[in-house]
Amino acid sequence: MNWFQNWMLPKAAATHAGDVDGLYMFIVYLTIFFFFFNGALIFYAARKWKRRSDKEVTPHITHDTRLELIWSIIPLIVVMLIFFWGFKGYVKAWVAPNDSIEIVVTGKKWVWQFEYPDGTRTLNDLHVPLNKPVKLVMNSEDVIHSFYVPGFRLKRDVIPGRYTEMWFTATEPGVQQVFCAEYCGKGHSDMLARIFVDTPEQYEVFLREGDEQVRKMPLKDLGKLVYENKGCATCHSLDGTKGQGPTWKGIWGNVHKGTDGKDYPVDANYIRQSILMPQAMVVQGYEPIMPTFQGLLREREILGVVEYIKSLQ
Numbered sequence: 001m002n003w004f005q006n007w008m009l010p011k012a013a014a015t016h017a018g019d020v021d022g023l024y025m026f027i028v029y030l031t032i033f034f035f036f037f038n039g040a041l042i043f044y045a046a047r048k049w050k051r052r053s054d055k056e057v058t059p060h061i062t063h064d065t066r067l068e069l070i071w072s073i074i075p076l077i078v079v080m081l082i083f084f085w086g087f088k089g090y091v092k093a094w095v096a097p098n099d100s101i102e103i104v105v106t107g108k109k110w111v112w113q114f115e116y117p118d119g120t121r122t123l124n125d126l127h128v129p130l131n132k133p134v135k136l137v138m139n140s141e142d143v144i145h146s147f148y149v150p151g152f153r154l155k156r157d158v159i160p161g162r163y164t165e166m167w168f169t170a171t172e173p174g175v176q177q178v179f180c181a182e183y184c185g186k187g188h189s190d191m192l193a194r195i196f197v198d199t200p201e202q203y204e205v206f207l208r209e210g211d212e213q214v215r216k217m218p219l220k221d222l223g224k225l226v227y228e229n230k231g232c233a234t235c236h237s238l239d240g241t242k243g244q245g246p247t248w249k250g251i252w253g254n255v256h257k258g259t260d261g262k263d264y265p266v267d268a269n270y271i272r273q274s275i276l277m278p279q280a281m282v283v284q285g286y287e288p289i290m291p292t293f294q295g296l297l298r299e300r301e302i303l304g305v306v307e308y309i310k311s312l313q
Contacts, residue, residue: 011172013151013197016152096133097133100133103134105137107140107145107158107180110180112124118296127196135167145157145191147178178195214301219306224308227248230293237249245283248312256270271302271306272302275293275297
C-alpha cells in the first residue's frame with residue numbers, strides 16, 4: 001500500500017518522518033477499518049432486527065455488560081496505543097543529539113534568515129549536510145511565524161521574545177520546501193525558504209565558497225550585503241561622518257596615517273589586512289576595537305568589500 005501513502009504524503013526525507021508516517025498511516029487504516037466495520041454492523045442490524053409489522057413491539061432491553069465492556073476496553077487500548085506511540089515520537093523529535101550542527105533561524109516579515117556557526121548568514125536558503133543532525137534555534141523579530149517542512153514532517157512556531165527549537169537529520173539529497181504555517185500578514189504566502197540537502201563534498205564547498213547567491217552576485221553588491229549583514233554599519237558610515245571607525249566614503253586611493261606614525265595607502269591589500277588583522281594598522285584618532293573577521297568572511301566576500309568601497313567615491 002506504499003502507493004496509497006505516497007499519494008497522501010510527500011516523500012519522507014528525514015529520520016523522524018518515518019515515525020510520523022507510521023503513526024499517521026496506522027490511524028488512517030484504523031479509521032478505514034472501523035468505517036466499514038461499523039457500516040457492516042449497522043447494515044446487519046437493520047436487516048436482522050427490522051420491524052416486521054405494525055403490531056411488533058421492541059422488547060425492553062436495559063443493558064448488556066459484556067457488550068459495554070467490549071466497546072469501552074477496546075477503544076481504550078487503541079487510544080492508549082496511539083498516545084504512547086505519538087509520545088515516543090514526540091520525545092525523540094524534541095531532544096537533539098549533542099553533535100548537532102546548530103543554526104540560528106530568524107523569522108521576520110517576510111523572510112527567513114539563517115546564521116551558521118561560522119557567522120555566515122543567508123536569506124531564504126538553508127544548506128545542511130546529508131545524514132548529519134541539524135538543530136535549529138529559532139526566534140522572531142516581529143510576529144508569530146511557523147517553520148514548516150512537509151518533507152521532514154516537522155513544524156514549530158517561531159515566537160517573538162523567546163527561542164524555540166527543532167532538529168532533523170536529512171536522509172534524501174535535494175531541495176526541501178519551507179513554508180510559514182502561521183498567518184503573519186499580507187506577505188505570508190510569499191514567506192518561503194528552501195533547504196538544500198548537500199552531500200558532504202557539496203557542503204564543504206558551501207562553507208568554503210558560499211551558496212549560489214554568494215558565488216554569482218556581482219562583487220559590489222556582495223560587498224554591500226556584507227556591510228549590512230556583518231555589522232560593518234555599526235562603526236563605518238557611508239556618508240563621510242565619523243563613527244567608531246573611519247568612514248568608507250571616498251577613502252579608496254587615499255592615505256591613512258596609523259598610530260605608529262606610518263602612512264598606509266588605502267588599496268585592496270590594506271582593506272584585506274584591516275579585515276583579517278585589524279590591530280596591525282590602527283588609524284590615528286580611533287581606538288583598536290575592531291574584531292578580526294578571520295574565518296568569518298570568505299575570500300570572495302572580502303573582494304566584494306573592496307569593490308564596494310571603491311564605488312563609494
